Amino acid sequence: KNEVEQSPQNLTAQEGEFITINCSYSVGISALHWLQQHPGGGIVSLFMLSSGKKKHGRLIATINIQEKHSSLHITASHPRDSAVYICAVRSYNTDKLIFGTGTRLQVFP
């Protein structure tokens, strides 16, 4: 079993829909990152969380440390949100970043 699990693996949505991507992890962490990767490889860091909730524009990230779970929400989705979203946790014990396998999102007009 992977230490970081994401669901769903693939997600298709219509423009305007509310989207949720989930991340569960099994190790103790000091921080959790949400990353966005567009075709062509470039990765952008969306959020870094250690507790609570963060919001940036139409994106909201939450984390529940007790349940070892985080969610990334996209409100009013747009075709430009189409990308792979990757959850990564920094292990409290090893300080290493451990990545989930990513969620491929496609938003159609």
Place this chain on the structure above:
Amino acid sequence: KAGVTQTPRYLIKTRGQQVTLSCSPISGHRSVSWYQQTPGQGLQFLFEYFSETQRNKGNFPGRFSGRQFSNSRSEMNVSTLELGDSALYLCASSLQGFEKLFFGSGTQLSVL
């Protein structure tokens, strides 16, 4: 402010050769980390440098090595290349390693 710069963008090598990749971090950032991305394994952590010292290392063989210079620029080296080393190699920088990461565009390495 310039972003993280990785060179070269593309590289083709043959088995048994060695390769050196370069990463220039954002000015003022002292932490540089390296990652390998393949379709089969996804993103995997290679190593992290802070102030010219390797602070952490992932589970990769000794053929993978790196270093960081006094200006925070970093290089990674892969010796005796294998077909399985074909991947996108990404570096990221941050102020001290525990904050938001800024990624370069990556170096796409193909080993023939």
